[in-house]
Amino acid sequence: MTEVDQAAPTGPRLKAAGPGGRFGRLGEVRHLGLVAALTLLAIVGLVTRPENFATSSNLVSILALASTIGVITVGMTFVIIGGGIDLSVGALMALASVWATTLATQSYGPVVMIVCAVLVGTGAGLLNGILIAYGRMVPFIATLAMMVAGRGLAQRMSNQRTQLVQQDNSLIVSLSTTRVLGLPLLVYVFALVVLFGWLVLNRTTFGRRTYAVGGNPEAARLAGIDVRKHTLLLYALSGLCCGIAAVLIMARTTTGSSTHGDLYELDAIAAVIIGGTLLSGGRGTIIGSILGLLIFTVITNLFILNGLNTADQLIAKGAIIVAAVLLQRRSLKTHT
Amino acid sequence: MTEVDQAAPTGPRLKAAGPGGRFGRLGEVRHLGLVAALTLLAIVGLVTRPENFATSSNLVSILALASTIGVITVGMTFVIIGGGIDLSVGALMALASVWATTLATQSYGPVVMIVCAVLVGTGAGLLNGILIAYGRMVPFIATLAMMVAGRGLAQRMSNQRTQLVQQDNSLIVSLSTTRVLGLPLLVYVFALVVLFGWLVLNRTTFGRRTYAVGGNPEAARLAGIDVRKHTLLLYALSGLCCGIAAVLIMARTTTGSSTHGDLYELDAIAAVIIGGTLLSGGRGTIIGSILGLLIFTVITNLFILNGLNTADQLIAKGAIIVAAVLLQRRSLKTHT
Amino acid sequence: AGALVSACTSNEPVATQQASAPAAAPAAKDGNDAPGEKVVIGFSAPAADHGWIAAISKNAADAAKQYTDVEFKPVEPTNDINQQISAVESLIQAKVNVLVILPNDGQQLNQVARQAMDAGIPVVNVDRVFPDKLSYRAWIGGDNYGMGVAAGHHIGKTLKDKGVSNPVILEIQGIATLPLTQDRSKGFADALKTYGFKVTAQQDAKFTVESGTQVAANLLQAHKKIDAIWNHDDDQGIGVLAAIKEAGRNEFFMVGGAGSANAMRDIQADSGVLKATVTYPPTMAGSAIKVARLIAQGKGMSDLLEQQVPQSITLASETITKDNAAQYLPLGFES
Amino acid sequence: MPRSPSDSSSLLVMRGIVKQFPGVRALDGVNLEVRAGEVHCLLGQNGAGKSTLIKILSGAHEPDEGEVLLDGSPVRLAPPTAAMGHGIATIYQELDLVDGLSVTENIFLGHEMATFGFSRRAEADRATAELLERLGHGEIRPRTEVGSLSPAHKQIVSMARALSHSARVIIMDEPSAALDHDEVGNLFRVIRDLTSQGVAVIYISHRLEEIREIGDRVTVLKDGRTVAVGLVAKDTPTSKIVALMTGRNVEYVFPPRPGRGAHDGRPEVLRVENLTLPGRFADVSFSIRAGEIVGLAGLVGSGRSEIIEAIYGARRAGGRVVLDGRTVRPGSTTRAVRMGMGLAPEERKTQALLLDHPVAQNITLASLSRYTRPRWLGWLDRRTEFAEAERLSQALDIRPPDPRRPIRTLSGGNQQKAVLGRWLAEDRKLLLLDEPTRGVDVGARAELYALVRKLADDGIGVLLVSSEVPEVLGLADRVLVIREGRIVHEAPAEDLDEHRVLDLVMVSAGQRPGSDVAHPSTEGASHD
Ligand SMILES: Nc1ncnc2c1ncn2[C@@H]1O[C@H](COP(=O)(O)OP(=O)(O)OP(=O)(O)O)[C@@H](O)[C@H]1O
């Protein structure tokens, strides 16, 4: 059975034979390539900025930077493995952050703000899911519409202004400023979301069914899985992650704003795909996505440590993405 | 075997049979939905702004606005039908416009500038193609890298400044200012590109092979089609379109700039998909894409005419996209 | 007194300097505000995704509302040049009496502004200037170079007074590809040079809060000891300050830009590293509407001797510190 | 075995079933009656409606009219979970497995062993191992990813999945299509085991000799109607069944072949020298003369398809391939086609067809440049193209005779004819046919055989791979027997019979052929 592999329509493979093979090992090997790329980047960091790169505060800073989009990447991994795509993530995060920081919401205190952000994210995700699963809209278009409308609504609610988290609600900000064992709380939130995502994806029937829904929806249906409901839940899950990410960005920037999360959708999708998940669904891992994301975060960190200007940063980033992918391919080849 | 249909992975369809059926009719019917959506928008325009909307100058303005991205959409249609995706289009247009407006290039006169823009676009497209067809990179990642690096290079070449087309080279600007039969020349360029694209897609072996390569790459390969070379050419074609679009944007804005074409990739992809092309490849029409694009352009025009603010405009745009797709679905249903 | 270095180094040759502090309320001293002939003012600006731009649109609308003889016709704000061109074209077609345009990029919108002028519609150019003088009747805008100069002088003088040698001075820009950013950076560098200082590192933060946080977080890692930071924009400054707070750093001081109310309150409270900000007042949009109305009605500015509105008005960039924050607070825009 | 044809207690009854698809009435009043403990065979030509009928039974489709009785009381079977709830399990014709999941996960998909949503993986793995053991394939490991299994092993997993439901009725839609002789014997053992426990099996196959061996009773479908109900399999002559299916008398025979030595003097079309792909096949050397049909016989996984693909340039392999005196450079199908080869690949749907495209465009896909004018421009003369497609589809008797229909709507046999037709548009020197009759009904088979022979008579060389030994023996002039990627025997077809071939093909006694299917790839991995 040739997989209709949207990702690599040109490969001269026959019958998807070749490296697609063994399960556990494949996982490892894929990650090996990513780990190699990360290691290379770390070496570059150590060589170019020995005094800055490997300091604990810099590593903490990298993790803190990765947290917000990392949470979103977990949700995105589910959606893409399930055969979909979610372009609305950045907008939903912005919307949730704005909704949670309106004066009205803020008057109820930090807990309500958090609940509000999470509910708004999940609700908008549900709407995505309804449009896709029951309205049978193409995910790309449905979530694009949501992205556009979500940003619009966020602008409207915030009156196009940046909304500060008020002093009374600084509990939220403390997620970013309070440290436990040297790490800010938001890194723990990130780690929890990753752990939770990993457990759900690998150890629960929901997770395993996600692979079936993405890899062969017809087979999933014949096996008695409610494909539509499952799809709905996947987008709701992604929305939930956006809500959590909104809390983190509020903590980090002390604001809610309609400009938050600009182009997060591209970054998250890129991280997921670099991490080895097929855009056509049915395969992929959370760990891969997080490694992919870390590569992006470390690249940015290196650039700024070395004082590259924007133009050179962009050129180098493009080149590094290509190099990382080719490196990964190489490490795959030598192992099969 | 269930088609792994990335576009609608959730539909409980059986083997993608059903309405996908008849070829010619399908085409017509699809377009019918789009034409209906366009008509509805036109009616809204006529009702809300009777004195402005249907004026010839407004219609010309809509066409002129659609020209630049329209040319890009033609290339994108080829790439997506061929089973790929091109995120780099906006960046390539910017790069080509910058390269063509450097002082060095400008000193050779307008013809060299045009040739330069077209060559730069095609060359970068070829590079995309090489990475994807021969480097076997996932199109999403390869063109994302190109998008990032292309913008970086454009910024570097232009020193992050906007480069004016000089007085001596105002021949280029005249593409936008000279009118023939009431239409600016750039609309004719757009029309020519569409016509050419349509002919190639529908009347040549290249077009036929594009459908085969996107629809079933393995079958295409076993039928003796050089799938890699074809893929390479598809991305080069898309790059060529970016080069032409660069000339048009230079004419319209009288400048070359690294900021040109921001987010054009999303708009172009959305137009192609709304136009009925599957993201998974193998199906689609140029006409559909152009209709999809016109819907977006008319929406924008209506917003301008009615003076909606950004926030409301975004919300409305999201809602209209959803409505247009559901309308199209409806018209499909009633016809099969 | 704070180091109030007035921005006299205007790069506009025919600049008319306004009084040092802009009048807090629209002055209605003369007959110019009395209802006159009805005018339709078309208005186009970039999309408001940012406090300063939002204030621009709001100030314009507010100014228009004061006059019964003005019909205010804003078009969809957009960040896409191609679309802004179409938007302006639509205003030309609608035959408005006068156009007020804040272009995304002055060079790129030059041609369509010229079309308007050729069609007999006077254009009031706000902030980002058209390269071709035939493309606008009047220009009103801030002094970006002067803003950089003000920030540079404030930082230079403070550090000099402290006796710091070889200081680490960081600069966080807005959108790197905008000419205004480049003007600001040039002014900043030029002013620092007079003290023998230079910018240690420079990054751009896209005018968004989030990007401000990210860039600042990384910059703080890159430089273990910092003496001063100039952040071009108070909006993104919220994010920069959040990152600074998160990192727990306070060995340096920071100067903001644009002059948001929020930044002024911070400066007044003197609670953190933000010690000053240099203004770039969004009130220019309101003034532009007023100027546009006068142009359309053929009136001059009554405080001046000339019969017609001047061709160019450059607003001064002022430095706000703890000492004068209270005075400027009413003019600050909310982020 | 407790099977008595007189036992009239029907387990399952379907009455007057109608199913309409857009433009097609797939089922038009079908009746079916199945008893506990019997193997009930469902026969019919391609497109007769067999799969549609069983999809109604499995709950995948909802019938438009008609009723289904289980134990005498009416039941609703859709959605699939309902059918499973009633004890109906299905092995679908199109493999319905998820490549990205493990064997265990596929088997228990939809009815996982879980506590609070968390899978009990060890327990499920144990259950899987037991099921596979029962099917005689203990060597398939439960944690293996299904995508890495060979088609035969996938079929086994599908079967294990049906068994995992502890069903009363098990439906098998062409389960043997991907299996070789030995595997089929194994399958039959399992079926007998099931029926002895009172389970009813509904069995679909186009291989009539299998019906004779395993079937108890037969129901025949034709054009969506039941034309015969409950025939006793053992007592009904094959010719009668074929006549019922096709509505005419088809001779299930092979076209006559030219006598021994008829090709001796003719030029060599293909010569293969020492073709080697480590881990897959080695030292394959043979030649084909003009007008000759050479058959490759071997077990599933013996490497036949890969040899063919290597000759065609679809896989890179060591050694030399000479076509018509010119060496073929490996690695490019484009060059192979230009030099005069054609391949009808093993898996029609994934390797040959553009399912959504019209029949005409599928036929002309490989010869597009013939209809261009001028050629360098690539401008298609669509009228000539269509005329050629129409001519070929008439010549091949593709039904329905409308080249504009999307090929998806044609039955398997007709799709296969279109695939062959693709290579008839232009003069070919060599045709490579990999399982050309898989899933093709008796009537269409006879036509295909005649067509292949006619092509050979016109001077084309043909290399034929088939898992059905009688087919190879009946159609080919000369047979090469492949075992574990090597040619172990070569002889004119007349000198061989089925038993001899099966003996040659078998791996040394005691070793299961199935186990070989999985191993070469593993070895390949460790070599590199
Ligand atoms: N989803 C569908 N939509 C439209 N037509 C269909 C669909 N499924 C099957 N058909 C049509 O219904 C008819 C019966 O098909 P079915 O698959 O049941 O045949 P079959 O007897 O199983 O044939 P084969 O032996 O080739 O498997 C055919 O004409 C087929 O084209």
Ligand SMILES: Nc1ncnc2c1ncn2[C@@H]1O[C@H](COP(=O)(O)OP(=O)(O)OP(=O)(O)O)[C@@H](O)[C@H]1O
């Ligand atoms: N998808 C696959 N993944 C891994 N190994 C495979 C795959 N397909 C085939 N193989 C292996 O390749 C070898 C040869 O397979 P091939 O398909 O050429 O055999 P064959 O004799 O043609 O059998 P079949 O009748 O199944 O086509 C076998 O060892 C088999 O296990």
Ligand SMILES: [Mg+2]
């Ligand atoms: Mg069938």
Ligand SMILES: [Mg+2]
């Ligand atoms: Mg085979």
